[in-house]
Amino acid sequence: MKTPYDVPSSVIAVAGLHKHYGKTHALRGLDLAVPAGTVCGLLGPNGAGKTTAVRVLATLAAPDAGEVRIAGYDVVRQADEVRRRIGYTGQHAALDEGITGRENLRLLGRLHHLGGREAARRADELLERFALAQAADRLVRTYSGGMRRRLDLVASLITRPSVLFLDEPTTGLDPRSRNEIWSTVRELAADGTTVLLTTQYLDEADHLAGQITLVDQGVVIANGSPAQLKELIGARIEVQLADAGRLEVAARVLAELAGGEPETDADERRVTVCTTTAAVGLPQLVRALDSAGVEALDVALRTPTLDEVFLTLTGSAA
Amino acid sequence: MTAMPTTANADATAATATATAVTRRPLTDVWALTLRVLWYYKNSPGLVSVSLAAPLAMLVVFGYVFGSAISAPGGENYRSYLMPGLYVLIAVNAVMPSMVGAARDLERGMTDRLRTMPISRGATLLGQALADMFVSAVVLAAMVGVGLAVGWRAHDGVGRAAAALGLLLLLRFCLVWLGFYLGLLCGREEIAAQAGILVFPIGMVSNVFVPTAGMPAWLRAVAEWNPVSCAAAACRTLFGDSAGTATLAWCAAILLVFAPAAVRKFNRHGR
Ligand SMILES: Nc1ncnc2c1ncn2[C@@H]1O[C@H](COP(=O)(O)OP(=O)(O)O)[C@@H](O)[C@H]1O
Numbered sequence: 080m081k082t083p084y085d086v087p088s089s090v091i092a093v094a095g096l097h098k099h100y101g102k103t104h105a106l107r108g109l110d111l112a113v114p115a116g117t118v119c120g121l122l123g124p125n126g127a128g129k130t131t132a133v134r135v136l137a138t139l140a141a142p143d144a145g146e147v148r149i150a151g152y153d154v155v156r157q158a159d160e161v162r163r164r165i166g167y168t169g170q171h172a173a174l175d176e177g178i179t180g181r182e183n184l185r186l187l188g189r190l191h192h193l194g195g196r197e198a199a200r201r202a203d204e205l206l207e208r209f210a211l212a213q214a215a216d217r218l219v220r221t222y223s224g225g226m227r228r229r230l231d232l233v234a235s236l237i238t239r240p241s242v243l244f245l246d247e248p249t250t251g252l253d254p255r256s257r258n259e260i261w262s263t264v265r266e267l268a269a270d271g272t273t274v275l276l277t278t279q280y281l282d283e284a285d286h287l288a289g290q291i292t293l294v295d296q297g298v299v300i301a302n303g304s305p306a307q308l309k310e311l312i313g314a315r316i317e318v319q320l321a322d323a324g325r326l327e328v329a330a331r332v333l334a335e336l337a338g339g340e341p342e343t344d345a346d347e348r349r350v351t352v353c354t355t356t357a358a359v360g361l362p363q364l365v366r367a368l369d370s371a372g373v374e375a376l377d378v379a380l381r382t383p384t385l386d387e388v389f390l391t392l393t394g395s396a397a
Numbered sequence: 398m399t400a401m402p403t404t405a406n407a408d409a410t411a412a413t414a415t416a417t418a419v420t421r422r423p424l425t426d427v428w429a430l431t432l433r434v435l436w437y438y439k440n441s442p443g444l445v446s447v448s449l450a451a452p453l454a455m456l457v458v459f460g461y462v463f464g465s466a467i468s469a470p471g472g473e474n475y476r477s478y479l480m481p482g483l484y485v486l487i488a489v490n491a492v493m494p495s496m497v498g499a500a501r502d503l504e505r506g507m508t509d510r511l512r513t514m515p516i517s518r519g520a521t522l523l524g525q526a527l528a529d530m531f532v533s534a535v536v537l538a539a540m541v542g543v544g545l546a547v548g549w550r551a552h553d554g555v556g557r558a559a560a561a562l563g564l565l566l567l568l569r570f571c572l573v574w575l576g577f578y579l580g581l582l583c584g585r586e587e588i589a590a591q592a593g594i595l596v597f598p599i600g601m602v603s604n605v606f607v608p609t610a611g612m613p614a615w616l617r618a619v620a621e622w623n624p625v626s627c628a629a630a631a632c633r634t635l636f637g638d639s640a641g642t643a644t645l646a647w648c649a650a651i652l653l654v655f656a657p658a659a660v661r662k663f664n665r666h667g668r
């Protein structure tokens with residue numbers, strides 16, 4: 080089998096990455112390979128080591144062991160080469176609140192050595208493209224949380240980086256702002272940017288990422304496309320009955336179809352089962368219940384929560 | 398030249414075309430970060446007057462309220478004695494905003510963002526220190542104007558007065574680096590703001606307001622060794638009446654210790 084770092088087209092290549100903070104062993108041999116022009120979702124619960132990993136990849140933290148290459152350059156020995164190619168948006172909006180949105184972008188353009196005029200032009204272009212032009216001349220202090228986060232993301236796009244790191248880009252945002260960030264990320268990916276984003280939300284990774292890497296306690300516990308992971312994890316079927324007396328029958332039907340061990344809840348008149356056969360569809364389920372003479376008020380096929388995913392993969396709650 | 402990457406390089410063509418031509422440009426970086434602070438003041442012009450408020454309040458309280466009961470050494474006008482000390486306090490007051498600013502950038506992730514960019518080491522802090530020079534020159538000039546209005550005079554000619562102002566700016570420049578270091582050490586804006594208040598008594602236990610001669614022996618020792626006292630004495634001397642070397646030594650010591658310490662702390666945060 081090929082180890083991740085052998086994959087030649089990987090723009091992000093991480094092998095055996097270890098990082099300690101005092102006694103905390105934050106990363107314990109993390110491996111990661113992200114092909115050019117794809118979006119990878121680093122998914123894991125709080126404290127899994129996502130931020131630590133992104134900080135090492137973005138040259139902010141030094142690895143204790145392991146190899147990390149971005150676009151072929153070593154993050155320790157060739158940090159400047161890496162820095163010329165990356166954009167980084169951390170967990171908190173890294174903006175100067177006392178200057179305007181436009182000034183924030185101009186400042187970063189100048190620091191990227193675009194020169195004053197080009198920095199100004201690029202700032203205008205980005206503000207226009209990402210619907211921030213109206214607020215551009217207001218102090219960032221007056222921005223809403225969603226606008227701040229969007230400007231923060233845009234701020235890492237000044238030089239059209241080939242690799243973009245986003246650490247929990249939508250945590251704490253309302254659904255509308257979250258959708259705006261999502262569409263921005265999709266646009267960037269369509270332009271060919273390689274994106275590594277961390278998230279605690281399964282549906283976010285599902286929406287954005289072509290590849291999901293599940294991290295827990297500093298190591299990768301699963302890796303694959305959303306479809307592959309769903310197959311691995313399965314789904315949860317919930318059936319709400321009209322009559323509590325039919326619980327036994329319904330449970331038998333579900334066991335047969337899904338192959339799992341159903342749980343029944345008599346008070347709620349509900350049967351639940353986790354399935355790993357991705358092929359179970361709702362129509363099939365409804366027909367089977369019907370022919371067994373079970374009247375269902377509600378039949379639902381739910382994607383598992385992150386908690387359930389971790390329960391399945393690690394045997395302990397996230 | 399950069400080493401050839403060993404694994405395939407997604408942007409290999411772009412990289413050879415553009416990025417390798419770019420080298421560090423410390424002056425560009427420093428100027429950009431200077432602009433940042435100047436923009437900050439442009440957006441909040443009130444901040445400059447706030448920097449003046451503390452020394453003005455001191456002038457009123459000490460120059461007029463207490464001053465009526467304090468006699469200056471050698472029968473001099475007390476306010477003439479006080480003014481050079483207040484000029485020094487303007488330099489000392491640099492510690493607090495630079496502490497808070499450095500801690501705020503660190504807490505809000507601005508420091509991280511700047512560190513993921515190919516910027517010269519130390520350029521960020523140097524740019525901020527230089528911008529502070531512009532602002533403090535304005536504040537100092539305004540305070541000298543106030544001094545002239547209340548009867549203070551530079552007695553020994555323009556040359557020595559300019560030397561005194563130069564010394565004050567140098568002291569402020571050095572203390573800004575102390576502030577950066579302490580701010581990065583605090584790491585949080587709130588803590589830095591609390592800790593910054595401790596600068597106040599450092600200004601008080603000195604010869605700024607009253608000569609040290611009348612203080613208890615132990616306090617006098619502290620006050621006389623206080624760099625604030627030595628700078629105030631130097632200013633009084635240069636402005637007219639006879640410790641500039643000691644102040645220069647203090648400046649050099651502060652800068653040599655805290656400028657590298659602050660740059661190191663800035664570059665190593667969370668590593
Ligand atoms: N600067 C630090 N100092 C000490 N411990 C840290 C530091 N950063 C992270 N950690 C610890 O490392 C572990 C992983 O943290 P982190 O990478 O922030 O996780 P995540 O981003 O997945 O929530 C946690 O146990 C956290 O407490």
Ligand SMILES: [Mg+2]
Nearest residue numbers: 129130170247
């Ligand atoms: Mg995190």
